[in-house]
Amino acid sequence: MTPQSLLQLTSQKCTTGCPILDRLLYGGIPCDSITEIVAExxxxxxxxxxxxSLHAQLPVSHGGLAASSLYLHTEFPFPFRRLHQLCLSFRSSNAHHFPVNDNPCDRIFVQSVHTADHLLEIMSKTDPFIENSKNQVPVRLIVIDSIAALFRSDFDNTPVELKRRSSLFFKISSKLKALAKRFNLAVLVTNQVVDLVGPNEGINGLRIGNLVCLHTSGRRVCPALGLAWANCVNSRLFLSRNEEVIREENEKSNGQSCDFVKKKMRKLYVVFAPHLxxxxxxxxxxxxxxxxxxx
Ligand SMILES: Nc1ncnc2c1ncn2[C@@H]1O[C@H](COP(=O)(O)OP(=O)(O)OP(=O)(O)O)[C@@H](O)[C@H]1O
Incomplete structure (x- = not known):
């Protein structure tokens, strides 16, 4: 095996639509893989x-997958207004790739999901749906936003229920992995965080998914759904947001002055990924x- 052949083994990526983020992610979100974004x-x-979902529609030569996407949302309402707003700027910067009057939102298939069993039921119908989509613009991206919402309240903290919960995680992830492999799809799943109380090494000394310590809004947090789910995803990204007080110099008619202003600082971290x-x-x-x- 040579370094060159290793490079050829890397999977296709879908651009995030930002060259700086793409550089961090070595091209974007990988196909044939489950990528999770964790954040408060x-x-x-x-x-x-x-x-x-919009950038997946770009031609492969421009970092996209030339594909449509299936967007499964578990939190309500779905942000249609924001999607249309993003679509306007996506269209204006990529007008040459799309015919006049074409609406990229039409290639994002939005489906609501209410429970984990409902998600499994939808996924059992996904194979024929993707198969049929090949005649039009094929589906090559599945988004689940968010997986955590499906497990928020339906499960008690008993061994039987925790076992049922883990078994659902593994059923969902194995179905997603099979779809990703069969159709060379990118799968993007979002997850929430919970506050981390206790020593720095994790919960009861257990490190969750290579997690040392994640910080956001001045709190120590860890991904919701625990260790069982951490083993179901291939890559984990974490978004933090914090407020920083910065000093701003101002030019005033009577000389120089400075103000202290609060600024939102957002950061994207690669927590673990086989290729990053x-x-x-x-x-x-x-x-x-x-x-x-x-x-
Ligand atoms: N039009 C906009 N202009 C600027 N910032 C925006 C705009 N729309 C949304 N935002 C920013 O995006 C943030 C919301 O992001 P988003 O909905 O992706 O959060 P999330 O992590 O998915 O949260 P949740 O878990 O509650 O769904 C807002 O706090 C706002 O700062």
Whole structure:
């Protein structure tokens, strides 16, 4: 095996729509793999999912998958307004790839999911759905936003229920992995966080999914769903958001002055991934989308 042949083994990636984030992720979100984004509420998980669903439609030569996507959402309502807003800026920067009057939102198939069993039922119908889509623009991206919402309240904290929960995790992930392999799909799943109380090494000394310690909004957190789910995903990304007080110099008519202003700092971390080193990058969310920031 030569370094060159190793490079050829790497899977196809779907661009995030931002060259800085793509560089961090060695091209974007990989196909034939499950990528998870973990973050607290309001961090930008849904923004990445929406942006990826649009950029998956770009030609392969431009980092996309030339594909449509299946967007399974478990939190309500689905952000249609935001999708249309992102779609407008996506269309204006990629107008040459799409015919006039074409609406990229039409190639995002949105489906609501209410329970874990409902998700399994939908996934049992996904094979023929993707198979049929090959005649049009094939589906090559599945988004589940969010997986944690399906497991929030339906399970008690008893051994029997925890076993049932883990068994559902493995059923869901094995179905997703089979779909990803069969159709060379990218799978993007979002997950919430829970507060981490206790020693730095993790819960009861157990490290969850190579997790040392994640921080957001000044709290120590860890991904929801625990160790069983951590073993179901191939890659884990973490989004943090914190407020930073920065000093701003101002030019005033009577000389120089400075103000202290609070600024939102968002960061994307690679927690674990078979093809990526641990790394991180700042990003911001604007009307046009989510973009990495280089300082
Ligand atoms: N049009 C916009 N312009 C600028 N920022 C925006 C815009 N729309 C959303 N945002 C930013 O995105 C954040 C919400 O991101 P998002 O909905 O992806 O969060 P999330 O991590 O999915 O949260 P949840 O877990 O609650 O679904 C908002 O806090 C806001 O700062």
């Amino acid at each position: 509420s309001g961090s930008g998980k849904t923004q990445i999912c929406l942006q990826l 080193p641990e790394s991180s990058c700042e990003f911001e969310i604007t009307r046009e989308g989510l973009f990495g920031v280089e300082r």
